[in-house]
Amino acid sequence: MPNGDVMSAYLSGEEVKRHGKFYFMAKRFCRNKAAVVALTFIILLILGAVFCDYLTPYDYAEQNLAEAKQLPSAAHIFGTDDFGRDIFTRILRGARVSLLVSLMGVLMSTAAALVLGSIAGYYGGKADNLIMRFMDILISIPGLLLSMTVSAALGTGMVKTAIAMAIPGVAQLTRQLRSSIMMLKDSEYIEAAKAFGGSDIHILWNHVLPNCLSPLIVQFTLSLGSSIMCISGLSFLGLGVQPPTPEWGNMVAAGQDYLRTYPHMVIFPGLAVMCAMLAFNLLGDGLRDALDPRMKQ
C-alpha cells in the first residue's frame, strides 16, 4: 500500500492538474496566432448563422425591387442583389447551410473512415484488400463529379446533399487512417499493450487511434474547408441547395450575370467561401499542434 504522503502528493497533483490536459492544449493552441484568428472567425460565423434573423433588419427571402442592385452602403454593408435582398443577411443565412451540411458530411465520412480504415489497417488481409480496392475505385472518380452523381440520384435537400458530400471524402480519410494505423500497429508499445493482455478493440481505441489523431484532425478540417467549396459548387450548378434558400454557391450563380456591372454580388459570397476555407485550414494546423503532447510546452 502506498503510504499517506505518497497518496496526498498524488491527490494534490491531481487537483492542480485535473484540468491540466485541456489547459496545456489551450495554451499551445493560443500561441498560434493565425489559428486563434481563424477560430474567432469561425465562432463569429457560427453565431451569425444561428442568430442571422435578429442581427439584421432585413429578411433573407423578402424581395424589394426598389432597392435592387445597390452597391455597398451604410444601410446594406455588402449591397443588395438583383431582387433587392440584403447580401449580408443572405451570406449569414447561407453560412447555416454551408456549415451544417459540410459538418454533417465530414462527420459521416469520418465515421465511415474510422470503421473501414481501422479494419483495413489493423487486421489487414482479405478485408484490407477488399476495402482498399473499393476505395481505389472511389478515389479514381473526381470528387465533385461523384457528389453531383449522388446528388442527382438522391435529389436535393440538406441531408441528401450531406450524403453526396460524404461519399467522395470517405476514400481520402480511410486511406489516411489505414496508413497511420499500419505504421503504428507494429510499434513496440502496441506489442507491449498486447503482452499486458489488452483486447484488440481496446488497443485500437486507446492506443492506436489517439496516435493517429493529428493527421486525422488535419484531414478533418481540410475536408470541412473543401466540402464548403464542394457544396458551393453543387449549389452553383443548381444541384445542392435550392433557391430561395440562400447558399454561397447559388448566390455566386445568381450574381454571375451581373459580374461586369455589379461585381459585389459575386465578390462577397465568393469571399465568404474563401475565408471559411482558409479559416478551417488554419484551425486544423493549430489543433494538430495543440493536441500533440510531444510538442514543447
Place this chain on the structure above:
Amino acid sequence: MSLLEIKNLEIRFNTDAGVVHAVNGINLTIEEGESFGLVGETGAGKTTTALAILNLLQSPPAEIVSGEIIYKGQDILKMSKNKLREIRGEEISMIFQDPMTSLNPVMTIGEQIMEAVKYHSGKSAADAQLRMLEMLEKVRIPAERSYDYPHQFSGGMKQRVVIAEALAANPALLLADEPTTALDVTIQAQVLDMISSLQKENKTAMLLITHDLGVVAETCKRAAIMYAGEIVEIGTVEQIFDSTAHPYTKGLFNSIPSLDKKTDRLMPIRGLMPDPMDLPKGCKFAPRCPYADESCINECPPLKDLGEGHYCKCHHADKGAPLYFPDEKGNELAYEHGLPVSNPGNDFLGKGDGPNGK
C-alpha cells in the same frame, strides 16, 4: 511441476527470400521464482523464443513448426484468444528492449500503468490507481509524476516505468528482453538491481534475455547459451562459468577483455553466425569451431548430459578444458599471448587466479 516448460520448440519465418530457421528445437524449464538467463548473439533466436512464450508471434510470416510451451500444465500454443489474454500480463508479462518506444507517447504514464492492471477482471478504477501508486513507489518515481507523458522522462526512468507496468498485475513469470541494452552502463546496474529486487520480493520467475554474460552472472541462477536457434549449453551459472563445456561458450568468455590484465587485442570468435536460411547440416558451430572434425560436420551432436543438470550440445564436450584458437598463422593462441588459460570463465567470475591458476 515446473512453472514453464518448453519442449522441442521449432519456429521458422516464411519470408519471400526463403525460410528462416529462427529456433530449432529448444528445450528448457523454468521453476517458480527462478531467474533464468538466455544468452546469445543477435539473431540467435532469443526474442523469438520470448515472443512465442506469449504467443505474440505474427503468423504469417512466423510458423511454429513443432513443440509445446507448457505453462502451469497448459500448452500456451493451443490456447484460445481469450485464455491467452488472461495469461498475458497477469500470469506472464514482458519488459521490452527499448524503453523509448515501448511506452505510448500520448498517454500519461499513470494511465499506462493503470491500464495493465485494468485489463484483468475484478479490478476497479480505484484499485488500479492504488496499485499504480504502489508500483511507482516501488520503482522510486514520485507519485505526482504519474501525470507526465513519456517524453518528459529520461531513458532510465522510462525503463523503470516499463518495469512498473510489467509487474503491475503481479505476474508469475517475467520475460525481460534485453531490458538494459538501450541504457548506459550506470543506469543498467540500477535497473537490473530494481528488477532483481522486485522479482525476489514478489517471487516472480524471470527469463532474462541478454548478450551480456556479466548480467547473467549477477542476476541469474541458471542459464542457457543459444547459438543459431539452438541451446548449446545449459546449466547453473556456476556450471557454465566454472566448468564451461561448449567451445562456443568458451569463445564467448575468451572474447571478454580482462580488467586486470593488459590486453592488446581482443580475442573474437572467428567467422560469423551461419545464415539462418542455410544452416549447416551437422553442428551449427562447426564452421567456426577449432575442434571441429568429420563427425561435427556430418552429424548434429546430441545434448550430452554432463551431470547435475549441466547439458552441452557438442561431440567434444569437455568440462573446463581450455580453448585454443589458431591465429592467422595457424599457431594456437589462448587468450593471453599463448599462455594456457585454465578456464577463462573462472577469471570472469573473479574465482580464478590468473592465467596459470588452478
